[in-house]
Amino acid sequence: MGKALIIGAGGVASVVVHKCCQNPEIFEEICIASRTVSKCDALKDKLAGGVTKIRTAQLDADDTDAIIALIKDFGPDIVINVALPYQDLTIMDACLATKVDYVDTANYEPLDTAKFEYKWQWAYRERFEKAGVTALLGSGFDPGVTGVFSAYAAKHYFDEIHYIDILDANGGDHGYPFATNFNPEINIREITANGSYIENGKWVETEPLEIKRVYDFDGIGEKNMYLLHHEELESLAVNIKGIKRIRFWMTFSDNYINHLKVLENVGMTSIEPINFEGKQIVPLQFLKAVLPDPASLGPRTKGKTNIGCIMQGIKDGKPKTYYVYNICDHEACYREVGSQAISYTTGVPAMIGAMLVMTGKWKKPGVYNVEEFDPDPFMEALNKHGLPWQEDFSPTLVD
Numbered sequence: 248m249g250k251a252l253i254i255g256a257g258g259v260a261s262v263v264v265h266k267c268c269q270n271p272e273i274f275e276e277i278c279i280a281s282r283t284v285s286k287c288d289a290l291k292d293k294l295a296g297g298v299t300k301i302r303t304a305q306l307d308a309d310d311t312d313a314i315i316a317l318i319k320d321f322g323p324d325i326v327i328n329v330a331l332p333y334q335d336l337t338i339m340d341a342c343l344a345t346k347v348d349y350v351d352t353a354n355y356e357p358l359d360t361a362k363f364e365y366k367w368q369w370a371y372r373e374r375f376e377k378a379g380v381t382a383l384l385g386s387g388f389d390p391g392v393t394g395v396f397s398a399y400a401a402k403h404y405f406d407e408i409h410y411i412d413i414l415d416a417n418g419g420d421h422g423y424p425f426a427t428n429f430n431p432e433i434n435i436r437e438i439t440a441n442g443s444y445i446e447n448g449k450w451v452e453t454e455p456l457e458i459k460r461v462y463d464f465d466g467i468g469e470k471n472m473y474l475l476h477h478e479e480l481e482s483l484a485v486n487i488k489g490i491k492r493i494r495f496w497m498t499f500s501d502n503y504i505n506h507l508k509v510l511e512n513v514g515m516t517s518i519e520p521i522n523f524e525g526k527q528i529v530p531l532q533f534l535k536a537v538l539p540d541p542a543s544l545g546p547r548t549k550g551k552t553n554i555g556c557i558m559q560g561i562k563d564g565k566p567k568t569y570y571v572y573n574i575c576d577h578e579a580c581y582r583e584v585g586s587q588a589i590s591y592t593t594g595v596p597a598m599i600g601a602m603l604v605m606t607g608k609w610k611k612p613g614v615y616n617v618e619e620f621d622p623d624p625f626m627e628a629l630n631k632h633g634l635p636w637q638e639d640f641s642p643t644l645v646d
Contacts, residue, residue: 248275249605252321252347254308254338255329256281256290258429258542258586259352259387262594263329264290264301265584266632271298273602278321280306281330293585308334314341323347327601329594332356332363332433339371339382346380348610350601352387352593353433354478359518362440363478368614376613383609384616386600387593388554388573389415389495390479392634394618395596395625396556396571397487402622404569407489408560412645413477416498418467419550419577419588423539425506428589431535438507439516443476444494445484456504460496460645464553465637466574470498482616489560496645510534541590548577548587557642570642573634583633592634599628 251274253263260279267274277299279287287303294301302321307313308330318326318341328338328351335355342349356363368384375382385391393413401408417428427434442453458474477495484490499507510516515534520527555572573592580591600617603609609620617625629636 248272249324250274250276250278250322251601251605252278252280252318252323252326253329254280254306254314254326254334256283256286257329258545258590259594259597260329261290261542262584262586262590263327263597264294266595266598268294268297268299268301269632270598270602273605274299276300276302278302278304278317278323280304280317282307309337311337311340311344314338315344318342318345318347325350325601325605327597328352329597331430333358336367339368342380342382343371343374343378346378348380348604349382350386350597350604351384352391352597354385354390356433356436365478365481365616372614379612381604381610381612382614383600383604384614385479385482386596386617388596389413389477390482391593391596391600391617392573392629393554393556394479394483394616395622395629396636397483397558398618398620399622399626400556400558400569400571401487405489405558405560405562405567408487408558409489409491410559411483411487411490411493412557413479413493413495414462414464414472414553414555414557414572414645415496416462416464416467416470416472416553417550417589418464418470418498419548419552421539421544421548421587425503426539426544427541428544428587429541429593431538431541432531435507435516435531435534436518437475438499439511440476442474443480444474444492445480445490446492448484462496462645463643464498465572466551467553471501472496472498479616483618486616486618494645542586545577545581545585545587545590548581551576552588552592554592555636557644559644568640568642568644570639571636572639573629573636575634595632595634596629599625599632602628
């Protein structure tokens with residue numbers, strides 16, 4: 248049994264809190280900390296009366312000293328970072344200073360640049376190793392489970408994996424003309440950035456949403472999907488043996504794309520500050536403020552998600568194909584934890600990653616991506632904690 252400090256109080260954090268409380272034999276006590284402490288208190292009140300003890304704290308996650316002070320006061324065994332990607336480094340600095348293990352769900356992204364890559368966090372490897380502290384990066388779904396899926400395939404089904412296509416489909420309908428299923432600022436920055444994929448060890452860049460395919464997803468049906476840049480491409484290309492090409496695809500409806508293009512054309516997706524009535528504002532941050540809060544989508548979202556990896560490679564000298572994926576139902580997630588499936592599919596793996604570090608199964612000093620550990624206990628935990636996976640050995644390939 249141990250203690251976890253959970254930084255963040257949005258949709259994903261809510262799932263992490265619920266899941267920690269479902270596993271009191273691991274999470275004896277948790278502290279929920281956020282800039283808006285009322286959100287933390289609401290979560291505490293919702294789950295009060297269970298075995299897991301819950302406390303809350305007000306915290307500015309941009310302030311390393313404040314994080315250090317809270318860690319020293321609460322004494323956690325692990326910090327679960329489900330705040331914003333901009334805050335990864337301040338939280339990692341605090342974990343280093345206090346020698347407390349660290350888990351996050353998305354890699355660091357500078358506030359003023361729409362660019363996310365692992366170089367900033369990988370630069371901490373030697374310091375975490377010397378401190379005897381574990382930092383587990385990207386323990387969400389994608390990144391996260393997609394890396395575990397790849398490691399599981401490499402361990403059990405392939406001698407070499409040559410091609411990986413990561414497919415992320417959301418067949419959910421929330422009824423709004425336009426809304427994002429996770430933080431609008433992060434979501435829109437990700438989609439409006441140039442696409443890219445890795446081929447023969449090099450990045451190949453595309454225009455935003457330039458490459459489109461149609462795929463028939465189990466449990467959802469045919470969906471338009473677009474090639475995006477995504478962070479796990481970088482780590483999987485390094486950590487999975489034999490990779491020749493790796494791509495990431497995400498589905499969007501025509502309605503979503505049309506709204507996004509209009510917003511982009513009128514400048515509302517820009518991250519460049521503008522002067523408005525004597526004040527500096529960032530258009531994308533203003534847009535975030537007027538869009539529906541992703542945490543509010545749970546009660547109105549119907550349908551399913553399907554996220555997985557199609558892999559091609561060699562086993563015993565023969566070509567092999569393998570597809571492993573999870574189907575998650577929005578309404579079932581809401582009944583269980585009060586959140587839609589996008590938050591659920593990120594929050595459950597965050598709890599699992601923390602659990603594996605806390606129990607010693609994934610405990611090793613240094614900074615690691617999920618695919619660098621034994622995938623079997625994580626895969627077992629997915630089935631146990633709400634994200635069961637399915638296998639297909641003759642899937643339709645993406646051309």
